[in-house]
Amino acid sequence: MLRSLVAKPHSSQCFIFNLSQKLLHGNGAAQFRATRAFTPRSVAGVSPPSKAIVYEEHGQPDAVTKLVEFPGVEVKENxxxxxxxxxxxxxxxxxRIQGVxxxxPELPAVGGYEGVGEVYSVGSAVTSLSPGDWVIPSPxxxxxxxxxIVKDQSVWHKIDKGVPMEYSATITVNPLTALLMLEDGVTLSSGDAIVQNGATSMVGQCVIQLAKSRGIRSINIIRDRAGVDEVKETLKNLGADHVFTENELEVKNVKGLLNDIPEPALGFNCVGGNAASLVLKFLRxxxxxxxxxxxxxxPVTVPTSAFIFKELSLRGFWLQKWLSTEKAVESRRMIDKLLGLVHEGKLKYNxxxxxxxxxxxxLDKALGKLGSQPKQVIKF
Structure with missing residues (x-):
């Protein structure tokens, strides 16, 4: 059962009100807008009550999160x-919940950073969205x-309702990261190759398919695990050209494993440690x-020879920094492109x-308490 704190008369309702006020003024994000404890039946222009996963302090998510029920809040004109x-x-x-x-966001805060929803109601000045539209927060x-959720209309991006909701909910963070890394910095042409570790991750699955759609070959590194043959087959069905476990790459010359695939110009690392070193071994x-x-x-450890004799370059990518550089219009265009690929059956992930x-x-599955699990998507 979720640990819950539901609005009750007197003391609990005061707590809900105070928490709503803190969320209103924290981080400029206006999680809730409440000037008093609204009740939808008595006040017009008010949202329904909302249930939320809230944390008031940083720590392990399974210890510091709880279910809180908020009263409805005012829906202003925009x-x-x-x-x-x-x-x-x-x-x-x-x-974010752990504080690392x-x-x-400022505390207390509601968890979660992306998702998809249906417009329930709009303020009097809103003309671009209507009840029933599907929207995502973008950025x-x-x-x-x-x-x-009640937020300014500028937060919401209208999307095609024909895409399964779980894909719409997850399109912004991981698929957009994959697309940007393939397109940003290194020019790739059909016939080129990339190498990546963490190939079973959502980003990794997207990289395989997006690269395949452009004629780019992919070399994929996964950790040794039970059922590895099935994992390899799954990735190859997505379009992976080669899939190796880390143990299989403990050889002197990894390039001898590539056959007709050229040495990659670009590699992606989301693991670190030895898995990052294996990516470096493949790069041209x-x-x-x-x-x-x-x-x-x-940490990522790089041998001196990789810099001196191979002249390799190392750089980082952080989606949130890219989104913060006034690229909202461009990001929405790219999200629509990705959703189009999903709709056409050309992009999928577990x-x-x-x-x-x-x-x-x-949450336990996402924390790894129950072994390797697919991406967890909450359906409200």
Whole structure:
């Protein structure tokens, strides 16, 4: 069961009101706008009550999060009230709750950073959106783990309702990262190759398919695990040219494994440690490795020869920084492109939909307590 704190008379309602006020003034994100404890039956222009996953302090998510029920809040003239449909649990969401992510909302805060919802009502000055439209926060916005959200119309991007909701909910963080890394910095042409570790991750699955659509070959590194042959087959069905386990690459000359595939000009690292070193072993003269994650929590160690004799370049990529450089219009265009690929059946990845009532179990899966699991997506 979710730990819950539901609005009750007197003391509990005061707590809800105070928490709403704090969320209103924290981080400029206006999670909730409440000047008093509104009740939808007595006040016009008010959202329905909302249930949310809230944390008041940083720590392990399974220890510091709880279910809170908020009263309805005012929907102002430029506001849009959105009934959330789905929202994923991303590693960055967990890191924000833990307090180790570089950017995080002020506390108390509602968890979640991306998702998809249906417009429930709009303010009097809103003309671009109507009830029933599907929207996503774009750029992503704090506080998507709740049943209703009221925010300014500028936050919301209307999307095609023909795309499955779980894909719409997850399109912004991981697929957009994959697309940007393939297109930003290193010019690739049909026939070129890339290499990546963490190939079973959502970004990794997207990289395989997006590269394949452009005629770019992919070399994919995965960790040794039970059922590895099935994992390899799954990735090859997505379009992977080669899939190797880390142990299979403990050889002197990895390039001898590539057959007709050229040495990659570009590599992606989301693991660190030995898995990052394996990416470097594949790169051609003057190649570039882009690091966008560190799942092993181990540093990237580079031999001196890689810099001197191979002239390799190392750089990082952080989606939130890219989004903060006034690229909202460009990001929305790219998101629409990705959603189009999903609609055409050209982009897919593993996910598990779970009801909001099972949030604790989904959180345990996202934390790795129950072994390797697909991306957890909460359905409200």
């Amino acid at each position: 506001d849009v009230c959105v009934k959330m449909l789905c929202a994923p649990i991303n590693p960055s969401d967990i890191n 992510y570089p950017v995080r 992503p916005s704090f506080g998507t783990w709740q049943t209703y 003269q003057g190649g570039t490795m882009v690091t966008y994650g560190g799942m092993s929590k181990r 996910m598990e939909l779970a009801p909001f009532s099972d949030f604790n179990t989904s």
